[in-house]
Amino acid sequence: MKVVEINDVYKTYHDTEVEVRAVSGVTLGFEKGDFAVIVGPSGSGKTTLLNLIGGLDQPTAGEILVAGHRLSELKPSELIDFRMEHVGFVFQSYNLIPVLTAAENVGFIMSLQKWPKEKRIARTGELLDAVGLSDRHNSRPSQLSGGQQQRVAVARALAPRPEFILADEPTANLDSKSAETLLDIMEKLNREEEMTFIFSTHDVRVMKRARRVITLEDGKVVSDVRTNHTS
Amino acid sequence: MKDRQLAWRNLWRNRKRTLITAASVFFAVFFALVMRSFQLGTYDKMYSDVIQSYSGYLQLQNPAYLDEPTLDNGFTADPDLVSRIEQDPNVEAVVPRMESFALAAAGNRTQGVMVIGMDPGNDNKALNIRNRMVRFKLTPMAVEALKSENLPGRLSKNLDLFTGEAFTDTDDLVTILGISERDSSAILPLVRKHASFPGEYLMGGETGFAVIGNGLSDYLGTVPGDTLVLMGQGWHGTSAAGLYVIRGVVNMPNPELDNRFVCLTLDDARLLYGAPGMVTSSIIGIRDASEKELAATQARLSAITGKELSVRNWKEMNALLLNQMEADNRSGAIMIGILYLVIAFGVFGTVLMMMAERRREFGMLVSIGMRKGRLAAMVGLEMLLMGVIGIIAGVIASLPIVFLGHAKPLRFTGEMARMYEDYGFDPVMPTLLPDTFYLWQVVVVLLILAVAIAFSVRKIFKLNVINALRA
Numbered sequence: 001m002k003v004v005e006i007n008d009v010y011k012t013y014h015d016t017e018v019e020v021r022a023v024s025g026v027t028l029g030f031e032k033g034d035f036a037v038i039v040g041p042s043g044s045g046k047t048t049l050l051n052l053i054g055g056l057d058q059p060t061a062g063e064i065l066v067a068g069h070r071l072s073e074l075k076p077s078e079l080i081d082f083r084m085e086h087v088g089f090v091f092q093s094y095n096l097i098p099v100l101t102a103a104e105n106v107g108f109i110m111s112l113q114k115w116p117k118e119k120r121i122a123r124t125g126e127l128l129d130a131v132g133l134s135d136r137h138n139s140r141p142s143q144l145s146g147g148q149q150q151r152v153a154v155a156r157a158l159a160p161r162p163e164f165i166l167a168d169e170p171t172a173n174l175d176s177k178s179a180e181t182l183l184d185i186m187e188k189l190n191r192e193e194e195m196t197f198i199f200s201t202h203d204v205r206v207m208k209r210a211r212r213v214i215t216l217e218d219g220k221v222v223s224d225v226r227t228n229h230t231s
Numbered sequence: 232m233k234d235r236q237l238a239w240r241n242l243w244r245n246r247k248r249t250l251i252t253a254a255s256v257f258f259a260v261f262f263a264l265v266m267r268s269f270q271l272g273t274y275d276k277m278y279s280d281v282i283q284s285y286s287g288y289l290q291l292q293n294p295a296y297l298d299e300p301t302l303d304n305g306f307t308a309d310p311d312l313v314s315r316i317e318q319d320p321n322v323e324a325v326v327p328r329m330e331s332f333a334l335a336a337a338g339n340r341t342q343g344v345m346v347i348g349m350d351p352g353n354d355n356k357a358l359n360i361r362n363r364m365v366r367f368k369l370t371p372m373a374v375e376a377l378k379s380e381n382l383p384g385r386l387s388k389n390l391d392l393f394t395g396e397a398f399t400d401t402d403d404l405v406t407i408l409g410i411s412e413r414d415s416s417a418i419l420p421l422v423r424k425h426a427s428f429p430g431e432y433l434m435g436g437e438t439g440f441a442v443i444g445n446g447l448s449d450y451l452g453t454v455p456g457d458t459l460v461l462m463g464q465g466w467h468g469t470s471a472a473g474l475y476v477i478r479g480v481v482n483m484p485n486p487e488l489d490n491r492f493v494c495l496t497l498d499d500a501r502l503l504y505g506a507p508g509m510v511t512s513s514i515i516g517i518r519d520a521s522e523k524e525l526a527a528t529q530a531r532l533s534a535i536t537g538k539e540l541s542v543r544n545w546k547e548m549n550a551l552l553l554n555q556m557e558a559d560n561r562s563g564a565i566m567i568g569i570l571y572l573v574i575a576f577g578v579f580g581t582v583l584m585m586m587a588e589r590r591r592e593f594g595m596l597v598s599i600g601m602r603k604g605r606l607a608a609m610v611g612l613e614m615l616l617m618g619v620i621g622i623i624a625g626v627i628a629s630l631p632i633v634f635l636g637h638a639k640p641l642r643f644t645g646e647m648a649r650m651y652e653d654y655g656f657d658p659v660m661p662t663l664l665p666d667t668f669y670l671w672q673v674v675v676v677l678l679i680l681a682v683a684i685a686f687s688v689r690k691i692f693k694l695n696v697i698n699a700l701r702a
Contacts, residue, residue, distance in 0.1 A: 051697055054598070056598055056697055056700075077602060077603075080597060080601070080603070081602075083598060084599065084600020084601075085600070089595075089598055089599055091595065091700070093591075095591065095592070095595040095700075097237075097596075098592075099237065099240035099241055099243075099244050100237070100240070108599075109600055112600055112601055112605075157599075
C-alpha cells in the first residue's frame with residue numbers, strides 16, 4: 001500500500017535574480033514499511049523533497065498524495081493539522097522543547113491532539129522504553145546527551161502514530177555509537193511497528209541500513225535502488 | 232501540558248532577561264504611580280484648601296461678579312430665594328458673604344488686603360476657617376525658650392528648621408517636629424508653655440473685631456489684641472474706614488491668601504463698606520460634593536435662581552488655579568510619557584530578542600502540528616505574564632509610599648518651601664490614595680504590552696516554517 005505518491009513534482013525558488021530549480025520532475029512512491037534514504041550532494045534537493053512530502057512546502061508543479069490527501073488542496077491551517085496527524089518529523093538538531101522533560105516532549109503532540117491523559121502517559125512510557133530512555137522521563141533536554149535527545153525526538157515523532165517519519169540528517173550531529181544506537185531503534189520500530197521511515201542523509205551508516213536508496217542530483221532522481229539489506 | 236504551563240516555563244528559560252524586563256515594567260509603574268500620586272495629591276490638597284477656606288463648592292453670585300468682582304456687582308439676597316435653595320436635598324446652608332479690598336495698617340506698616348465679611352455663627356457650614364486658628368507658633372523667642380529646656384538633639388534641629396511656623400493643633404505640631412509618642416507626654420507641656428498662641432475666632436453679635444491671616448499678622452507684626460486699621464472704597468464710591476481689634480490669627484493654606492486675609496463679621500463688613508443688607512456672594516454649603524452630584528445640584532439651583540443670579544461652581548470661580556494645575560499636570564504627563572517610552576523600548580527589545588532566539592523553535596512547533604494561533608496565544612501569554620509580574624510588583628511597592636505620603640505629607644522647608652510659597656502654594660506635598668489613576672497607569676502598561684504582543688503575533692503568523700527551521 002502506497003503511503004506517499006509523488007507525481008512529476010517541481011519546485012522552483014526565485015531568489016532575487018536567479019531562478020533555482022530545487023526539485024525537477026520527481027516521481028516517486030513510498031510503501032508502508034519502507035526504510036528509505038534520499039541521498040545526494042549538497043544542493044541536490046534532498047531537504048526540499050522532504051519538505052514537500054511533509055507538507056512544509058508546496059510544489060511549483062505536480063502533485064503529492066499522502067495517505068489519500070492531495071497536499072496542494074489543503075489550506076495552510078489544514079496542512080498543520082495534516083502534519084500533526086500523519087507525519088512525524090525528526091530534525092538534524094533534535095529541536096526538543098527545552099523547558100519540557102523528555103516525557104513531556106514525547107507527549108506534546110498527543111496533548112495537541114487532546115489524547116486522554118492516561119492514554120498519553122501509557123504511550124509516552126511505551127515509547128521511552130522503546131528508545132531505551134525509560135529512566136530519563138523527567139530529564140530536561142539540557143540534561144541529555146545528543147544521542148539521547150535524538151532518541152526522544154524519534155519517540156516524539158512516533159507518538160501520535162503517524163503514517164511515516166521524515167528524518168532530515170538525523171545522525172549528522174551524533175557520534176558513531178549514538179548514531180548506531182539510534183539506527184538500531186529506528187530499524188526495530190520499522191520492523192516491529194511497520195513504521196515507514198524516509199531519511200535524507202549524507203551518512204554512510206544510514207545508507208548501509210537502508211532497504212531503498214534514492215539518489216538525487218540537481219533535483220532529479222538519478223537512481224532508486226532497493227537493496228537486499230534486511231534489518 | 233497546558234499552554235499556560237508551557238508559557239510559564241518559557242518565561243523562566245531566560246531568567247535574567249525576564250527579570251530585567253519585568254523590572255523595567257516594575258520601575259516604570261512604581262515611579263509613575265508614586266509621581267502621579269504626589270502630583271494628584273498636591274492638586275487635590277490645593278483644590279480642597281481653596282474650596283474649604285475660600286470659595287466653597289458653590290456660590291450664588293450676580294452674573295457680572297465673576298468677571299468683575301466688585302461691590303457694585305453685589306446683590307441683596309431675597310430670603311424666599313435663600314429658603315428655596317436651602318430646601319434642596321444636597322444643600323446644607325446658604326452663607327452670605329461680603330468680599331472686597333482695603334488697605335490694612337498696624338503700627339507703621341501697611342498691606343493691601345482682602346476683606347471678607349461672614350456670619351461667624353454660620354460660616355462653618357460652608358468653610359472651615361474657624362478650624363484654622365493658630366494655636367501654637369514657633370516664634371524665635373518661643374524656640375529659644377524651648378531649646379533651653381534640654382530637648383533631644385533632633386527636636387532642637389527641627390525647631391530651628393521650623394522657626395516662624397504656625398500650627399493649628401497639636402497633631403500637626405507633633406508630626407512636623409517629629410515628636411515621638413514616647414516623648415510627647417514630656418515635650419507637649421513645654422510646647423504649650425512656650426509656644427501657645429492666643430486668640431479666638433469671631434463671635435456673632437459683637438462688632439469691632441477681626442481675624443487675620445498668619446502671613447499678614449507676621450508682616451504687620453501684630454498679635455491678638457492689637458488694633459488693625461482698614462481703609463478703602465465703599466459701595467458707590469463712598470470712603471470706607473474702620474478700626475478693629477485683632478481677635479485671632481488663622482493659618483490659611485494658600486500663602487497668597489494667608490498674606491492678605493482679613494475676616495470681619497458680615498455686619499461689620501457691611502458697615503465698613505456702607506452697603507447695608509448687601510452681599511457679594513452667598514456660599515452654598517453642600518452635603519455630597521462628588522462631581523456628579525455637584526453638577527446636578529448646580530443645575531437644580533440654577534433653575535431656581537433664574538437669570539437674576541448665577542450659581543457658580545468652584546471650578547468656574549478658581550479658573551486660574553485650575554489652569555495652573557492643568558499646565559503642571561501636562562508637564563507631569565509628559566514626564567510619565569517619557570518613562571513609558573523607555574519601558575516600551577525595553578519590552579520591544581525583549582520581544583525582538585525572544586522572537587529571534589526562538590525562531591527555529593517556533594518553526595519546529597508549527598511543523599509538528601501546533602497551529603500558529605495557538606502558538607501566538609502562548610507567546611502573548613508569556614509577554615503578558617512578564618508585564619503583569621512587573622505591574623503587580625510596581626503597584627504593591629508603591630502602596631506603602633502612597634499611604635505613608637497621605638498620612639504624613641511631605642513638608643518642604645527652607646528655600647524649597649520659599650519657592651513653593653512664591654508660586655502661591657502651600658509647601659506641603661501629600662499623596663492621593665489609590666484611585667482611578669492607578670487603573671490608568673496599569674491600562675497604559677497593558678497597552679504597551681498589547682502592542683508588543685501584537686507585534687509578536689504578527690511575526691508568528693508571517694512565520695515561514697522552512698526558513699525558521701534553517702535559522
